[in-house]
Amino acid sequence: MNVAEKANVVVDGVGMDFAVKGGTFTALNDIALTLPRGSFTTLLGPSGCGKSTLLRIVADVIQPTRGTVDLFGMTASEARMNGLFGFVFQDPVLLPWRSALGNIELPLEAQHVPKAERRERAMAVLELVGLDGFEHLLPAKLSGGMARRVAIARALVVEPSILFLDEPFNGLDELRRRQMNVELQRIWSATGTTSLLVTHNVADAVFLSDTVIVMGRNPGHIIERREIDLPRPRSIDNSLSPDYIAHERALTALLSDDYKTRDD
Amino acid sequence: MRALPRPVLPAIYFVLLFAVWQVAGQALAGPGAVLIPPTTIIETMGTRWYALLLNAGITLAEAGQGFLIGSISAIVLTVVVDRFRVVGEGFFRLALVIYSIPVIAIAAPLTATLGLGTESKIAVAALSAYFPVLVNLTGALRTLDPRIDELGRVLAMGYTRKLVSLRAPAVLPALFSSFKIAGPAAFIGAIIAEWMGAESGLGVMIIQAMFNFNVPLLWTVLVVATALNGLIVFLFDVLGKLAAPWHDSSKAIA
Numbered sequence: 001m002n003v004a005e006k007a008n009v010v011v012d013g014v015g016m017d018f019a020v021k022g023g024t025f026t027a028l029n030d031i032a033l034t035l036p037r038g039s040f041t042t043l044l045g046p047s048g049c050g051k052s053t054l055l056r057i058v059a060d061v062i063q064p065t066r067g068t069v070d071l072f073g074m075t076a077s078e079a080r081m082n083g084l085f086g087f088v089f090q091d092p093v094l095l096p097w098r099s100a101l102g103n104i105e106l107p108l109e110a111q112h113v114p115k116a117e118r119r120e121r122a123m124a125v126l127e128l129v130g131l132d133g134f135e136h137l138l139p140a141k142l143s144g145g146m147a148r149r150v151a152i153a154r155a156l157v158v159e160p161s162i163l164f165l166d167e168p169f170n171g172l173d174e175l176r177r178r179q180m181n182v183e184l185q186r187i188w189s190a191t192g193t194t195s196l197l198v199t200h201n202v203a204d205a206v207f208l209s210d211t212v213i214v215m216g217r218n219p220g221h222i223i224e225r226r227e228i229d230l231p232r233p234r235s236i237d238n239s240l241s242p243d244y245i246a247h248e249r250a251l252t253a254l255l256s257d258d259y260k261t262r263d264d
Numbered sequence: 265m266r267a268l269p270r271p272v273l274p275a276i277y278f279v280l281l282f283a284v285w286q287v288a289g290q291a292l293a294g295p296g297a298v299l300i301p302p303t304t305i306i307e308t309m310g311t312r313w314y315a316l317l318l319n320a321g322i323t324l325a326e327a328g329q330g331f332l333i334g335s336i337s338a339i340v341l342t343v344v345v346d347r348f349r350v351v352g353e354g355f356f357r358l359a360l361v362i363y364s365i366p367v368i369a370i371a372a373p374l375t376a377t378l379g380l381g382t383e384s385k386i387a388v389a390a391l392s393a394y395f396p397v398l399v400n401l402t403g404a405l406r407t408l409d410p411r412i413d414e415l416g417r418v419l420a421m422g423y424t425r426k427l428v429s430l431r432a433p434a435v436l437p438a439l440f441s442s443f444k445i446a447g448p449a450a451f452i453g454a455i456i457a458e459w460m461g462a463e464s465g466l467g468v469m470i471i472q473a474m475f476n477f478n479v480p481l482l483w484t485v486l487v488v489a490t491a492l493n494g495l496i497v498f499l500f501d502v503l504g505k506l507a508a509p510w511h512d513s514s515k516a517i518a
Binding site (some may be wrong): 060080083089095100106107110111139140164 | 411418425430508
């Protein structure tokens, strides 16, 4: 079997132009990447490198100007319409009039899943993200960490073929963020869902990923692809060890080079 | 100094206002007086309570029917404007133009066309009510958090599903805010239409009191109408809180 057949997601020659006053602005150019089935891949880069745009292109939220996206032999649009996507936004984006459980059931309603099955599946994911007992709380009563767990549960409830994570732990304090990383790793291991994370945080990228794709700016492009061969499960304690630091150092160096060469 | 509870200060102002009003009204008392003291108004309410109740009921019924017609049309029009941007934009402009006609100017031809019955009053009330609902609701839908749209897209929701599950509940507070404007507008519209010719209603009472130089009755109707207006606002405030209890405790989208 060759690599292409095993591959889940293949992005090829993708570029994105935006119309601006007096011409076009190229946000992304010549992006090619492959996400193997069941892997955890991170797009790491500074603000403005187009990593969120790339994520949205793969998730068919926006259409690229150039290039193709192939998910499991389908176009991005077909995959989305088939309900294969789970998406976690930068902020939880929960519906404040629905309980935690109601928010998690939302994607199943869109897929016309019967009520009893909806409830059952939502409760199962709720348990997976460690929120059992809090199912009837409204979002206003949830802490930041809990709200993000609900957002992750809502993405996972459809048993997605691919999970998109757009800086999901933005705005959490340092310790809470590390704890959520551990949680996310546990959930990912339990479900085996192919995952694509966007972050500017080097430590998060190393901790969570099988592969880190470092991106640079002007226009957004891929600088390097780095495999993170650290054993799993990874823990907060381990994450301070030299192996982790070596990866963080290498990634930081790549990012710094980009800043030096592009910020004149 | 310790802060006073919130309703205390306005209450003090009201008491002061009434006291000054009472004193000034009594000082200027006499035939042809224009400032009627509150005690006289209360007295008039006592003697004319049946006529006031009857006419207020008639005006409220007209305003209520007009409000229903106006706000339901506005909600339907809002969805049309939202769903079909190009066609909808034309409707929206037309709605703006219609609203630019002063109520008092449109009340006359409507009364001439629809007659002196309740139909003309309901029509004017409806015309007064639809606009605040249309503008507020359209605005609320357009300024919704764009991530709501992204969520709907990622979940492969169609237009209707997205409207019902995500967008409509999110604009519920805005809808009830618009009712707080549209309700009194319908009420005032009904009164104005009654001036143009009607058999009964608060507007008719005002006209009759004016022609008979019955200044105390004029003031009494004014106070009753103001109180009813306040009551309408209060009613929609309460209904809005019941319909969207989550609204005050959080942002539109957490």
